[in-house]
Amino acid sequence: xxILMVDRDMAELRGMEWYLTTxxxxxxxxxxxxxxxxxxxxxxxxxxNVVIGDIELMNESIRxxxxxxxxxxxxxxxxxxxxxxxxxxxxxxxxxxxxxxxLDALKxxxxxxxxxxxxxxxVINDATNQxxxxxxFLHDPAIFECKTKQFFIxxxxxxxxxxxxxxxxxxxxxxxxxxxxxxxKRILCIAHNMNLQQLTLSARMxxxxxxxxxxxxxxxxxxxxxxxxxxKMYNDTKKALTLRFYKGYKQIIFSSEQIxxxxxxxxxxxxxxxxxxxxxxxxxxxxxxQFLQRLTETSTYYxxxxxxxxxxxxxxxxxxxxxxxxxxxxxxxxxxxxKLFNLILEGPILYSIIQxxxxxxxxxxxxxxxxxxxxxxxxxxxxxxxxxxDFADTSLSLHSVAKKLGVSANYLSSLFxxxxxxxxxxxxxxxxxxxxxxxxxxxxxxxxxxxxxxGFEDVNYFIKVFKQQQGTTPYRYRSQWLSEx
Numbered sequence: 001x002x003i004l005m006v007d008r009d010m011a012e013l014r015g016m017e018w019y020l021t022t023x024x025x026x027x028x029x030x031x032x033x034x035x036x037x038x039x040x041x042x043x044x045x046x047x048x049n050v051v052i053g054d055i056e057l058m059n060e061s062i063r064x065x066x067x068x069x070x071x072x073x074x075x076x077x078x079x080x081x082x083x084x085x086x087x088x089x090x091x092x093x094x095x096x097x098x099x100x101x102x103l104d105a106l107k108x109x110x111x112x113x114x115x116x117x118x119x120x121x122x123v124i125n126d127a128t129n130q131x132x133x134x135x136x137f138l139h140d141p142a143i144f145e146c147k148t149k150q151f152f153i154x155x156x157x158x159x160x161x162x163x164x165x166x167x168x169x170x171x172x173x174x175x176x177x178x179x180x181x182x183x184x185k186r187i188l189c190i191a192h193n194m195n196l197q198q199l200t201l202s203a204r205m206x207x208x209x210x211x212x213x214x215x216x217x218x219x220x221x222x223x224x225x226x227x228x229x230x231x232k233m234y235n236d237t238k239k240a241l242t243l244r245f246y247k248g249y250k251q252i253i254f255s256s257e258q259i260x261x262x263x264x265x266x267x268x269x270x271x272x273x274x275x276x277x278x279x280x281x282x283x284x285x286x287x288x289x290q291f292l293q294r295l296t297e298t299s300t301y302y303x304x305x306x307x308x309x310x311x312x313x314x315x316x317x318x319x320x321x322x323x324x325x326x327x328x329x330x331x332x333x334x335x336x337x338x339k340l341f342n343l344i345l346e347g348p349i350l351y352s353i354i355q356x357x358x359x360x361x362x363x364x365x366x367x368x369x370x371x372x373x374x375x376x377x378x379x380x381x382x383x384x385x386x387x388x389x390d391f392a393d394t395s396l397s398l399h400s401v402a403k404k405l406g407v408s409a410n411y412l413s414s415l416f417x418x419x420x421x422x423x424x425x426x427x428x429x430x431x432x433x434x435x436x437x438x439x440x441x442x443x444x445x446x447x448x449x450x451x452x453x454x455g456f457e458d459v460n461y462f463i464k465v466f467k468q469q470q471g472t473t474p475y476r477y478r479s480q481w482l483s484e485x
Contacts, residue, residue, distance in 0.1 A: 001110070001173035002046070003030045006039045006053035007076065012100070016052070019103045020110070023205075028173055040065055050074065050110065055084045055096070063091050072113055076101055111172065111209050132181045132188060135230045144230050150199040150222065151233045154187045154206070155241055157217040157249055157348070162187065165210070165218065174202045186241075188234065196224055203252050217249030224254045245304050246296070248349050264302040266309035268317070276317035281404065283365045285358070292354045311344045311353065318361060324382075325368050333367065336360055379405050379412055380419035384427070391431050394457050398424045432456065433469050440478045447474050 003020065007013050013032040020028055031046070033039050036057045042048070043065035051066055052074045066073055075093040077084045088096040095109050134140065144151065156165050166182040169189075177192035191199055203220040210218050221241040223233040236255040243253050268276070272291075279287045292314075294300075295307060302310075315337075322328050322337065340360050347353045383401050390396050401424075402409040416424045436454045439445060445453065451462035466474050 001028050001050065002048050003028060003050045003052060003110075004039065004042055004046075004048045004071075005030060005032045006034075006036070006051065006057050007032075008034055008054065008057070010034055016101060016103065016106070020107070023107055036062060043069065043071075050113065052076065052106075054078075055087050055091075055093075058087070058091055066091070074106070074109060108209075108212060112213055113171070132179050132190065132230070136188065136234045137231070139231060141229060143227050144233060145227050146196075146223070148195070149190055149192045150194055150196060151230065151237065152189050152191070152199060152203065152223065153221040153234070153237050153241060154189060155185065155219045155221070155244070159185050161214070161216055161218075164214065168210070168214075172206075174205060186238075196222070200252060207250050207252070211250060219244050219249055219251045219253060221253045221255065224256050242304065243301075244348060245307075245350050246298075246301060248351060259301055261303050262300050264306045264310060266306040266313065268310070268313040273317060276314065277321075280318070280321040280361070280365070283369065285362055285365065288361055289358055292357060296351055296354060307350065308344055311357065312341070314357070315341060315344060318357075318364065321368075322364060324385075325371060327364060327367055330367070333363070336363070378419075379407055380416050383412060383416055383424070384420070387428055387431050391428065391435060392453060392455050394455050396428060396455060428455075429465050430469070433466055436462070436466065436474070437470075437477070440474055441481050450474065 005013050005016060010032065013034070017030045017032055020030060031042060033042060036059055039051075039053065039057065040061050043051075043062065048066075048069055048071045050072045051062075053062075053076065055075045055077045058073075058075070073091055073093045075084075075088040075091065075096045076099055077088075077096065078099045080098045085096060094113065097106065135142065154165065154169075156162060162182050162184070166180060166187055169178065169180050169187070175191050175194070179190040179192075181188040191202075194202070199222060203222060207218055207220060210216065219241060221237040223237045225233070225236060233255070239259075240253045240255045240257050243257065243259065244251065247253070275287075275291065278284075279291075295302065295310070319328075319337070322333070327333050328337070337360070340356055343353055343356055347356075382405055386401050386404060387396065398413055399409045402412040405412065413424055416427070420427055422430075432454045436450050439450045439453060443450075447463070448459045451459045454462075456462035456465075463473055466477075470477055472480070
């Protein structure tokens with residue numbers, strides 16, 4: 001990029017020159033003048049891409065010289081008055097800055113400009129790009145030397161950004177010579193006349209500028225290994241870029257970054273399943289966050305496929321919770337669930353997936369809380385589920401179940417009797433006796449053991465309740481059943 005800067009204050013020009021030269025590296029050629037005569041003489045004898053000049057120094061001759069070169073004009077002024085603004089419009093300025101010129105904004109404008117091609121373009125012709133494609137994908141054995149040219153890959157956050165990103169690369173002044181080959185999900189690049197350190201600095205600029213200008217994200221993978229074939233460079237760099245799943249975007253990732261995977265059981269263990277059931281029921285979102293965040297620890301990496309299966313196993317427990325409270329019947333929640341399922345299967349960033357699971361879980365918990373507060377949940381049905389699950393627990397009681405459901409014992413007792421037709425205590429006894437009948441006929445456990453296994457601490461009380469319901473003792477019931485077999 002060839003820039004001519006025109007201003008009466010040479011000190012200000014030198015400051016801007018230093019800043020732009022530093023940022024745009026050696027690819028920016030900048031010349032400073034302090035009079036309109038000097039500016040006109042320079043324009044008549046040199047090819048210029050951009051003119052940055054004080055609006056008061058710009059006359060008709062300079063305007064014509066700028067137009068003849070198809071150069072772009074950026075105006076500056078110390079006085080933000082209407083006449084200067086009108087003159088900037090007449091000169092077709094792409095921007096008018098009020099002094100002191102904001103250097104970050106000037107830099108942003110320069111990097112966003114489409115510079116007319118007046119010399120060798122920075123991106124080599126299509127034939128060279130096709131050659132790059134063939135060398136990578138058709139097993140070319142030729143060795144690629146990395147001393148003065150660097151191989152790197154750019155990946156945007158979405159494939160729809162490939163073409164805008166590729167076109168943007170063509171306009172950048174950062175590279176003197178660049179081969180760029182766009183694919184479906186990434187752009188393959190070779191930068192000539194550049195060492196690894198220079199490419200790393202340029203890559204950081206690319207990442208920041210792309211995000212600033214397009215509100216989108218990219219990752220850049222850089223090959224930093226020994227000389228080898230382009231195919232191996234591509235495979236090594238592409239593999240390193242899979243770290244995106246853990247690191248996210250706006251990253252520079254080197255091919256030498258080795259990934260050591262820690263084993264992960266993709267399916268939830270019975271204890272983990274119970275954890276999710278209890279945490280969802282109790283609304284313990286902090287425990288759930290801690291469980292999920294262990295997957296994102298920076299020092300530990302798991303195989304991406306195992307992580308996705310693990311998360312679908314978690315989603316299965318969340319689905320059970322939804323169905324228990326009939327939340328799948330709410331169209332908005334059901335749509336969010338399906339969206340989350342697809343995100344787990346295809347989402348590029350683990351942290352984002354974890355965030356969405358946490359937010360969705362919080363939404364479900366809030367919905368259940370609201371349902372309970374509005375008495376929409378069938379507490380009687382929920383209580384029966386707890387009884388069937390915990391009947392062997394001798395501490396099971398009306399009060400313990402009411403506490404789990406978040407309602408008063410008196411309210412649950414009244415509702416349960418109305419819905420089930422019998423008191424809660426009688427219902428628990430019936431369930432325990434029905435379960436005891438199975439144990440008596442299918443095992444050789446003693447009567448005392450059968451009582452203990454079905455929630456009766458006192459064997460005599462068990463025999464009493466059993467006789468009230470079955471008209472005989474547990475021992476005689478078993479004997480009669482065996483004689484009929």
